Amino acid sequence: xxxxxxxxxxxxxxxxxxxxxxxxxxxxxxxxxxxxxxxxxxxxxxxxxxxxxxxxxxxxxxxxxxxxxxxxxxxxxxxxxxxxxxxxxxxxxxxxxxxxxxxxxxxxxxxxxxxxxxxxxxxxxxxxxxxxxxxxxxxxxxxxxxxxxxxxxxxxxxxxxxxxxxxxxxxxxxxxxxxxxxxxxxxxxxxxxxxxxxxxxxxxxxxxxxxxxxxxxxxxxxxxxxxxxxxxxxxxxxxxxxxxxxxxxxxxxxxxxxxxxxxxxxxxxxxxxxxxxxxxxxxxxxxxxxxxxxxxxxxxxxxxxxxxxxxxxxxxxxxxxxxxxxxxxxxxxxxxxxxxxxxxxxxxxxxxxxxxxxxxxxxxxxxxxxxxxxxxxxxxxxxxxxxxxxxxxxxxxxxxxxxxxxxxxxxxxxxxxxxxxxxxxxxxxxxxxxxxxxxxxxxxxxxxxxxxxxxxxxxxxxxxxxxxxxxxxxxxxxxxxxxxxxxxx
Amino acid sequence: xxxxxxxxxxxxxxxxxxxxxxxxxxxxxxxxxxxxxxxxxxxxxxxxxxxxxxxxxxxxxxxxxxxxxxxxxxxxxxxxxxxxxxxxxxxxxx
Numbered sequence: 001x002x003x004x005x006x007x008x009x010x011x012x013x014x015x016x017x018x019x020x021x022x023x024x025x026x027x028x029x030x031x032x033x034x035x036x037x038x039x040x041x042x043x044x045x046x047x048x049x050x051x052x053x054x055x056x057x058x059x060x061x062x063x064x065x066x067x068x069x070x071x072x073x074x075x076x077x078x079x080x081x082x083x084x085x086x087x088x089x090x091x092x093x094x095x096x097x098x099x100x101x102x103x104x105x106x107x108x109x110x111x112x113x114x115x116x117x118x119x120x121x122x123x124x125x126x127x128x129x130x131x132x133x134x135x136x137x138x139x140x141x142x143x144x145x146x147x148x149x150x151x152x153x154x155x156x157x158x159x160x161x162x163x164x165x166x167x168x169x170x171x172x173x174x175x176x177x178x179x180x181x182x183x184x185x186x187x188x189x190x191x192x193x194x195x196x197x198x199x200x201x202x203x204x205x206x207x208x209x210x211x212x213x214x215x216x217x218x219x220x221x222x223x224x225x226x227x228x229x230x231x232x233x234x235x236x237x238x239x240x241x242x243x244x245x246x247x248x249x250x251x252x253x254x255x256x257x258x259x260x261x262x263x264x265x266x267x268x269x270x271x272x273x274x275x276x277x278x279x280x281x282x283x284x285x286x287x288x289x290x291x292x293x294x295x296x297x298x299x300x301x302x303x304x305x306x307x308x309x310x311x312x313x314x315x316x317x318x319x320x321x322x323x324x325x326x327x328x329x330x331x332x333x334x335x336x337x338x339x340x341x342x343x344x345x346x347x348x349x350x351x352x353x354x355x356x357x358x359x360x361x362x363x364x365x366x367x368x369x370x371x372x373x374x375x376x377x378x379x380x381x382x383x384x385x386x387x388x389x390x391x392x393x394x395x396x397x398x399x400x401x402x403x404x405x406x407x408x409x410x411x412x413x414x415x416x417x418x419x420x421x422x423x424x425x426x427x428x429x430x431x432x433x434x435x436x437x438x439x440x441x442x443x444x445x446x447x448x449x450x451x452x453x454x455x456x457x458x459x460x461x462x463x464x465x466x467x468x469x470x471x472x473x474x475x476x477x478x479x480x481x482x483x484x485x486x487x488x489x
Numbered sequence: 490x491x492x493x494x495x496x497x498x499x500x501x502x503x504x505x506x507x508x509x510x511x512x513x514x515x516x517x518x519x520x521x522x523x524x525x526x527x528x529x530x531x532x533x534x535x536x537x538x539x540x541x542x543x544x545x546x547x548x549x550x551x552x553x554x555x556x557x558x559x560x561x562x563x564x565x566x567x568x569x570x571x572x573x574x575x576x577x578x579x580x581x582x583x
Contacts, residue, residue: 104564198544240550310526335570346504363499383539422521438543
């Protein structure tokens with residue numbers, strides 16, 4: 001199979017299967033071959049069950065031969081961040097703590113992918129427990145950016161973005177607590193969308209910060225992301241915070257919205273100090289493109305931007321310190337071999353099982369929950385600031401259909417660059433507020449730096465209005481060829 | 490977070506042990522992060538209701554009780570570090 005085929009967008013892969021140009025087994029085998037060839041330098045996968053994957057592909061081909069396809073996506077491979085439960089498969093969260101954990105059940109999103117006949121293709125690397133933005137916090141390996149293997153792919157859904165960018169996969173799932181789908185999508189030059197909080201069930205997804213966590217999709221094109229997003233969204237009795245809202249046919253809505261002249265808000269705070277000039281230029285060129293399409297471009301203010309990082313790191317670490325209390329050496333595979341007492345079982349297992357970043361965040365979370373003028377004073381303060389951020393966005397959306405910003409302040413940086421934890425946190429500035437406000441957000445390629453590294457455009461939408469985001473994103477994609485570029489080698 | 494007693498206390502409630510060298514590093518890093526995060530103190534939030542969750546459904550989520558099958562023991566056995574007689578085994582408590 002030719003390399004070009006592996007980079008086809010979802011709709012053309014479906015056409016290929018329907019037109020019998022290739023079978024699901026042939027397609028899956030071709031992705032496996034490419035993965036084997038590239039993995040020594042990309043390192044996107046933590047584990048891969050080849051036999052199971054091919055079995056699923058052959059089962060799809062049989063269904064096709066018998067005329068009983070489960071969906072139009074039947075037989076299409078999709079990868080999973082190593083945070084989603086898939087029965088019988090490992091789930092490590094890239095942590096030594098869960099190195100030997102095997103999922104006893106399927107996450108709701110996995111059930112939905114299986115019900116659609118999709119081929120579940122490998123377990124993808126991430127920052128440990130989704131804490132980080134480079135994969136350098138993975139306990140097992142660092143994933144490399146396919147555009148320049150000396151650079152980070154972003155994170156925490158590092159493998160999910162890198163595998164799609166490298167053509168090892170056409171689609172993948174990630175999770176986004178503070179930008180972990182959008183930022184790696186930007187740095188790897190693919191489309192990544194995180195819907196409104198509550199759109200996708202969190203059942204079966206290892207928890208980091210429960211009021212912020214949301215699953216998301218990586219795809220080569222906007223329509224591919226829209227199609228898989230629709231498959232995943234919807235109420236789930238197993239997750240009381242999943243929204244009982246109608247899920248639109250996003251692809252149909254994109255078609256219906258073609259030619260519509262939207263109003264886009266451009267917040268000046270997102271274009272200030274710290275923004276790389278090349279990123280700024282590419283994002284402003286995108287704004288200009290929309291202007292020429294006849295969109296209304298409206299300068300807006302989001303004055304709470306500067307509070308986002310503080311509020312986010314207080315809330316996320318507080319929730320994480322609670323969620324990660326379950327890893328105590330009793331039930332979740334890792335127990336220190338040196339533990340002789342119950343106290344040692346707890347403390348040695350946690351000391352040996354967690355990496356530095358996870359420990360740092362647990363400490364910060366516990367600190368913010370136990371310090372200040374009264375119990376949980378700073379946690380309470382951060383939740384009040386969260387309300388201000390929410391209100392700030394709500395005000396902006398009174399006069400705009402979506403907000404346009406950069407996704408990341410810089411293109412991908414080099415692997416191994418020494419930086420303080422705080423400086424790494426500050427690079428999340430454009431994405432975290434979206435999670436605090438529970439809004440849908442996406443990143444799509446909008447240019448390349450002089451060193452040929454992708455640049456991402458972030459679109460932020462009103463709650464439950466993913467259709468507008470996807471429609472606006474598709475209009476940009478239609479007018480550019482960035483999505484079709486492939487990394488060399 | 491001015492004294493090492495704080496990090497000792499946090500380590501205790503986190504159930505994580507740190508070497509003396511680690512304590513120095515973590516303390517400095519925490520200090521930086523706390524210094525940054527606690528800038529929120531300067532923001533006037535008088536009268537602002539905390540936003541605990543952005544998920545605001547107009548009614549509670551209720552469901553019928555339905556019996557389902559779930560082999561909890563098998564699920565535990567698959568991942569527990571140690572089990573004896575179908576129970577989780579831990580080092581002697583007393």
